[in-house]
Amino acid sequence: MATRPLWLQGETGSGKTAWLIDQLMAAAGPDGTEILATGQSFLLFAANGDNRIRLADRIAVATRGPFEVVTTTPNGFMQDEVMLFWPLLVNHLGLLPQFPVRLRPENEQELAARLWQPQLLDGRLQVEGWLEPQTVRRALDFCSWGLWQGSQRRIYPPYCQRAYRRGSPPKPFGEPSGKR
Numbered sequence: 001m002a003t004r005p006l007w008l009q010g011e012t013g014s015g016k017t018a019w020l021i022d023q024l025m026a027a028a029g030p031d032g033t034e035i036l037a038t039g040q041s042f043l044l045f046a047a048n049g050d051n052r053i054r055l056a057d058r059i060a061v062a063t064r065g066p067f068e069v070v071t072t073t074p075n076g077f078m079q080d081e082v083m084l085f086w087p088l089l090v091n092h093l094g095l096l097p098q099f100p101v102r103l104r105p106e107n108e109q110e111l112a113a114r115l116w117q118p119q120l121l122d123g124r125l126q127v128e129g130w131l132e133p134q135t136v137r138r139a140l141d142f143c144s145w146g147l148w149q150g151s152q153r154r155i156y157p158p159y160c161q162r163a164y165r166r167g168s169p170p171k172p173f174g175e176p177s178g179k180r
Helices: 016-028 049-063 074-093 105-115 117-121 132-148 157-163
Strands: 042-045 069-072
Touching: 016 049, 042 074, 049 069, 069 074, 105 117, 105 132, 117 132
Parallel strands: 042 069
Antiparallel strands: none
16 A cells, blocks of 8 residues: 555546555455554545445445554535644634534525625626525535635636526426426
Protein backbone atom coordinates (compact mmCIF):
# COMPACT_ATOMS: atom_id res chain seq x y z
CA MET A 1 0.00 0.00 0.00
CA ALA A 2 1.21 3.51 -0.77
CA THR A 3 2.71 5.55 2.03
CA ARG A 4 1.28 8.76 0.60
CA PRO A 5 -2.31 9.90 0.06
CA LEU A 6 -4.10 8.42 -2.95
CA TRP A 7 -6.99 9.87 -4.92
CA LEU A 8 -9.20 7.22 -6.45
CA GLN A 9 -11.92 8.11 -8.90
CA GLY A 10 -14.03 6.35 -11.48
CA GLU A 11 -17.52 5.67 -12.72
CA THR A 12 -20.14 3.98 -10.55
CA GLY A 13 -19.56 0.24 -10.52
CA SER A 14 -16.02 0.51 -11.91
CA GLY A 15 -14.44 -1.39 -8.99
CA LYS A 16 -13.08 1.46 -6.86
CA THR A 17 -14.31 0.01 -3.57
CA ALA A 18 -13.21 -3.53 -4.45
CA TRP A 19 -9.73 -2.23 -5.36
CA LEU A 20 -9.57 -0.27 -2.11
CA ILE A 21 -10.57 -3.31 -0.05
CA ASP A 22 -7.95 -5.42 -1.87
CA GLN A 23 -5.30 -2.80 -1.04
CA LEU A 24 -6.31 -2.71 2.63
CA MET A 25 -6.29 -6.50 2.89
CA ALA A 26 -2.94 -6.80 1.09
CA ALA A 27 -1.43 -4.26 3.47
CA ALA A 28 -2.72 -6.24 6.45
CA GLY A 29 -0.88 -9.34 5.26
CA PRO A 30 -2.06 -12.95 5.20
CA ASP A 31 -2.38 -13.22 8.98
CA GLY A 32 -4.38 -9.98 9.28
CA THR A 33 -1.84 -8.41 11.60
CA GLU A 34 -2.30 -4.79 12.44
CA ILE A 35 -0.38 -2.58 10.04
CA LEU A 36 -0.82 0.71 11.86
CA ALA A 37 0.57 1.93 15.14
CA THR A 38 -1.80 2.18 18.08
CA GLY A 39 -4.18 5.11 17.62
CA GLN A 40 -3.63 5.36 13.86
CA SER A 41 -6.31 4.70 11.26
CA PHE A 42 -6.93 4.87 7.55
CA LEU A 43 -8.88 7.95 6.50
CA LEU A 44 -11.21 7.42 3.53
CA PHE A 45 -13.36 10.09 1.89
CA ALA A 46 -16.68 9.51 0.14
CA ALA A 47 -18.57 12.00 -2.00
CA ASN A 48 -21.63 12.19 0.26
CA GLY A 49 -23.12 10.77 3.43
CA ASP A 50 -24.97 7.90 1.75
CA ASN A 51 -21.85 6.78 -0.13
CA ARG A 52 -19.85 7.08 3.10
CA ILE A 53 -22.19 4.72 4.94
CA ARG A 54 -22.14 2.17 2.09
CA LEU A 55 -18.33 2.40 1.89
CA ALA A 56 -17.93 1.90 5.65
CA ASP A 57 -20.31 -1.08 5.61
CA ARG A 58 -18.54 -2.78 2.68
CA ILE A 59 -15.13 -2.30 4.26
CA ALA A 60 -16.31 -3.56 7.66
CA VAL A 61 -17.83 -6.70 6.12
CA ALA A 62 -14.86 -7.40 3.85
CA THR A 63 -12.03 -6.73 6.30
CA ARG A 64 -13.66 -7.87 9.55
CA GLY A 65 -11.75 -5.16 11.39
CA PRO A 66 -8.00 -5.99 11.60
CA PHE A 67 -7.37 -2.23 11.46
CA GLU A 68 -9.31 0.97 12.02
CA VAL A 69 -10.84 2.73 9.04
CA VAL A 70 -12.46 6.16 9.37
CA THR A 71 -14.84 7.18 6.59
CA THR A 72 -16.10 10.71 6.15
CA THR A 73 -17.07 13.26 3.54
CA PRO A 74 -14.85 16.25 2.74
CA ASN A 75 -17.46 18.52 4.33
CA GLY A 76 -17.71 16.32 7.42
CA PHE A 77 -13.93 16.22 7.72
CA MET A 78 -13.71 20.02 7.61
CA GLN A 79 -16.48 20.36 10.20
CA ASP A 80 -14.71 17.91 12.51
CA GLU A 81 -11.41 19.74 12.10
CA VAL A 82 -12.99 23.11 12.86
CA MET A 83 -14.59 21.67 16.01
CA LEU A 84 -11.30 20.05 17.03
CA PHE A 85 -9.18 23.15 16.54
CA TRP A 86 -11.82 25.73 17.49
CA PRO A 87 -10.29 26.49 20.91
CA LEU A 88 -6.95 27.25 19.25
CA LEU A 89 -8.61 29.43 16.61
CA VAL A 90 -10.55 31.35 19.24
CA ASN A 91 -7.40 31.95 21.25
CA HIS A 92 -5.28 32.91 18.23
CA LEU A 93 -7.87 35.28 16.76
CA GLY A 94 -8.95 36.74 20.11
CA LEU A 95 -12.60 35.76 19.62
CA LEU A 96 -15.20 35.22 22.30
CA PRO A 97 -15.00 31.58 23.43
CA GLN A 98 -18.22 30.26 21.87
CA PHE A 99 -18.64 27.02 20.01
CA PRO A 100 -19.15 27.29 16.25
CA VAL A 101 -22.74 26.95 15.11
CA ARG A 102 -23.60 24.57 12.29
CA LEU A 103 -25.58 26.29 9.60
CA ARG A 104 -28.79 24.46 8.77
CA PRO A 105 -30.10 24.67 5.18
CA GLU A 106 -33.10 26.81 6.15
CA ASN A 107 -30.81 29.28 7.97
CA GLU A 108 -28.40 29.25 5.06
CA GLN A 109 -31.21 30.22 2.70
CA GLU A 110 -32.47 32.99 4.98
CA LEU A 111 -28.99 34.49 5.40
CA ALA A 112 -28.29 34.24 1.66
CA ALA A 113 -31.59 36.00 0.89
CA ARG A 114 -30.57 38.84 3.22
CA LEU A 115 -27.12 39.05 1.65
CA TRP A 116 -28.48 39.03 -1.91
CA GLN A 117 -31.48 41.30 -1.16
CA PRO A 118 -30.17 44.24 -3.27
CA GLN A 119 -29.66 41.96 -6.30
CA LEU A 120 -33.06 40.35 -5.77
CA LEU A 121 -34.81 43.72 -5.53
CA ASP A 122 -33.20 45.26 -8.61
CA GLY A 123 -33.77 42.10 -10.67
CA ARG A 124 -30.15 41.09 -11.23
CA LEU A 125 -30.70 37.82 -9.36
CA GLN A 126 -34.24 37.06 -10.46
CA VAL A 127 -35.53 34.43 -12.83
CA GLU A 128 -38.79 35.28 -14.55
CA GLY A 129 -41.68 33.32 -13.03
CA TRP A 130 -39.78 32.19 -9.95
CA LEU A 131 -40.39 33.15 -6.35
CA GLU A 132 -37.53 34.68 -4.38
CA PRO A 133 -36.97 31.58 -2.19
CA GLN A 134 -36.72 29.38 -5.31
CA THR A 135 -34.14 31.69 -6.86
CA VAL A 136 -32.08 31.87 -3.66
CA ARG A 137 -32.18 28.09 -3.18
CA ARG A 138 -31.00 27.45 -6.74
CA ALA A 139 -28.24 30.07 -6.48
CA LEU A 140 -27.03 28.34 -3.31
CA ASP A 141 -27.18 25.00 -5.13
CA PHE A 142 -25.00 26.44 -7.90
CA CYS A 143 -22.47 27.62 -5.33
CA SER A 144 -22.41 24.16 -3.72
CA TRP A 145 -22.03 22.38 -7.04
CA GLY A 146 -19.17 24.70 -7.96
CA LEU A 147 -17.43 23.91 -4.69
CA TRP A 148 -17.97 20.16 -5.05
CA GLN A 149 -16.40 20.12 -8.51
CA GLY A 150 -13.57 22.40 -7.43
CA SER A 151 -14.64 25.16 -9.80
CA GLN A 152 -13.13 28.56 -9.20
CA ARG A 153 -15.76 30.20 -11.39
CA ARG A 154 -17.88 32.72 -9.54
CA ILE A 155 -21.63 32.38 -9.81
CA TYR A 156 -23.04 35.35 -11.72
CA PRO A 157 -26.76 36.08 -12.14
CA PRO A 158 -26.66 35.76 -15.98
CA TYR A 159 -25.15 32.28 -15.59
CA CYS A 160 -27.94 31.28 -13.21
CA GLN A 161 -30.60 32.65 -15.55
CA ARG A 162 -29.22 30.71 -18.54
CA ALA A 163 -29.13 27.49 -16.54
CA TYR A 164 -32.83 27.41 -15.68
CA ARG A 165 -35.86 27.85 -17.89
CA ARG A 166 -37.64 31.15 -17.47
CA GLY A 167 -41.25 31.15 -16.34
CA SER A 168 -41.10 27.65 -14.92
CA PRO A 169 -40.19 27.38 -11.24
CA PRO A 170 -38.03 24.43 -10.19
CA LYS A 171 -39.69 21.27 -8.95
CA PRO A 172 -39.07 20.23 -5.35
CA PHE A 173 -36.47 17.48 -4.99
CA GLY A 174 -37.90 14.09 -5.85
CA GLU A 175 -40.97 15.44 -7.64
CA PRO A 176 -41.37 14.09 -11.19
CA SER A 177 -40.61 16.71 -13.81
CA GLY A 178 -42.52 15.16 -16.72
CA LYS A 179 -46.21 15.19 -17.55
CA ARG A 180 -48.45 12.44 -16.26
